[in-house]
């Protein structure tokens with residue numbers, strides 16, 4: 001899968017993608033990330049990318065021309081790609097949308113604005129407008145990285161054999177169970193006995209109960225379409 005990122009801060013993207021799972025996926029050739037500096041698609045000597053908003057108002061707005069020039073440059077190879085604009089006003093990004101992007105797109109262009117946003121006319125050239133949450137970031141780059149990271153985790157082989165995105169809690173529809181590792185006793189804080197029992201059936205049931213308990217407490221909105229077994233466990237918790 002190929003990601004092409006349009007931004008005025010390429011370093012933000014370039015720095016992050018070198019590390020962890022993403023870095024490994026890049027080294028394995030499972031993923032390719034190309035970052036383009038929008039200033040390279042300006043036509044003035046000052047490489048201007050923003051201007052005052054028509055109609056007045058605080059802050060600056062990013063001009064359409066650098067976005068248009070960059071998008072036309074990418075489209076010159078006539079390869080299919082999904083163009084995604086990051087914005088506070090976009091469609092909410094979820095694990096389900098990450099799965100859809102991974103399944104449907106061979107290549108994605110992630111368009112990152114800054115300042116108070118970008119000229120509305122850029123939207124005529126994009127396929128999706130996406131928000132990663134109901135809060136205002138300083139620009140689209142962090143949102144782009146969230147999308148790249150969560151989509152790459154879903155690519156078969158990206159996580160290596162020892163990990164699996166399928167186990168990620170949001171894939172199962174509720175929150176994760178608690179995790180513990182050595183030491184067994186840290187200043188009197190002990191690991192739950194069941195996890196030391198070696199009884200895998202009991203451990204699995206304990207984990208399911210804990211996951212449902214966490215979900216009931218923090219994200220009851222996720223508790224729909226439960227299996228009869230999960231519903232039975234949930235009823236015991238109430």
Ligand SMILES: Nc1cc(-c2ccc3ccn(Cc4ccc(CN5CCCC5)cc4)c3c2)n[nH]1
Pocket residue numbers: 086087088089112113114115116117118130131132133134135136137138139140141143
């Ligand atoms: N999920 C998510 C995505 C983003 C995001 C994505 C792209 C850009 C480009 C610029 N900004 C900063 C920014 C600052 C202020 C406004 C305008 N105000 C917002 C609320 C009232 C009016 C808009 C935009 C971005 C933010 N933020 N959060």
